[in-house]
Amino acid sequence: METSLYLPVKAFLEAAGYSVKGEVGGCDLVGISDDESPVVVICELKMTFNLELLLQAVDRAAVADEVWIAARISAKGRGRETDKRYRDLCRRLGIGMMGVSDRGDVSVIVPSTSPMPRTNPKRRSRLVREHKTRRGDPVLGGSTRVPMMTAYRQQALGCAAILAKGPLRVGDVRKDVPEAGKILLSNVYGWFERLERGVYGLTDAGRDALVRWPQL
Known part of the structure; x- marks a missing residue:
């Protein structure tokens, strides 16, 4: 290959x-x-x-x-x-x-x-x-048929890791992930849920993602 x-x-x-x-x-x-x-x-x-x-x-x-x-x-x-x-x-x-x-x-x-x-x-x-x-070099060049670990996905995983401890306000997540506001709002991967205005939690899909990519 x-x-x-x-x-x-x-x-x-x-x-x-x-x-x-x-x-x-x-x-x-x-x-x-x-x-x-x-x-x-x-x-x-x-x-x-x-x-x-x-x-x-x-x-x-x-x-x-x-x-x-x-x-x-x-x-x-x-x-x-x-x-x-x-x-x-x-x-x-x-x-x-x-x-x-x-x-x-x-x-x-x-x-x-x-x-x-x-x-x-x-x-x-x-x-x-x-x-x-993009942090590090997480994908071998020439890879196909696998989800690409883009910089966006890395940042979304960073948000998920923070929210795994419990629901937080966007501002608290943004301290470690500057783009957290956009990532949580767009919720591209379905990993986050809006609990109330400005407060987000982690979905089961988000927890599964952390299991799938534990190194991130």
């Missing part, structure tokens, strides 16, 4: 100085530098190099400074990484290629040297904001 590629590529980019998190804004892997004007690097993962992987990378070009694709290197040497046409296409598009061996070693097949066009600043801003506000 693609998740098996995530940790080797994450380690590779972290060694290059990026803060890396998985499944941010629909991207398998997002790395952001600590510079005042951060550099955004996106990498899409697949078990093999194919056209779909390239199409995903082209879509990410609107929000990233560098776009990479990474896949498992064919043990028999018959993968797309050996196809000069595929490598040349990546070069023309400015997309870097990384190969991951069975041992987890990462090699650069095609460097990402050409600057990618940035045509969607709003989408880029959402991506950077989600990356910076």
Whole structure:
């Protein structure tokens, strides 16, 4: 699965100085530098190099400074990484290629040297904001069919953990979760119930969520 590629590529980019998190804004892997004007690097993962992987990378070009694709290197040497046409296409598009061996070693097949066009600043801003506000790196890049642990879900779990001790006023919850007012009012996941004006408690669904994600 693609998740098996995530940790080797994450380690590779972290060694290059990026803060890396998985499944941010629909991207398998997002790395952001600590510079005042951060550099955004996106990498899409697949078990093999194919056209779909390239199409995903082209879509990410609107929000990233560098776009990479990474896949498992064919043990028999018959993968797309050996196809000069595929490598040349990546070069023309400015997309870097990384190969991951069975041992987890990462090699650069095609460097990402050409600057990618940035045509969607709003989408880029959402991506950077989600990356910076998400605590830790709770989702392996390449994950599918599982609820994504977004920054919003983390904050909602923070509210639930506080309310697990008993009903409280919004202002009391807001001391630890600044966005508590919006989260409790919208109640996206059905975890909270309004007991009276400005006072909220935790539902059974909220308690189940705390059991499901105890580390948060």
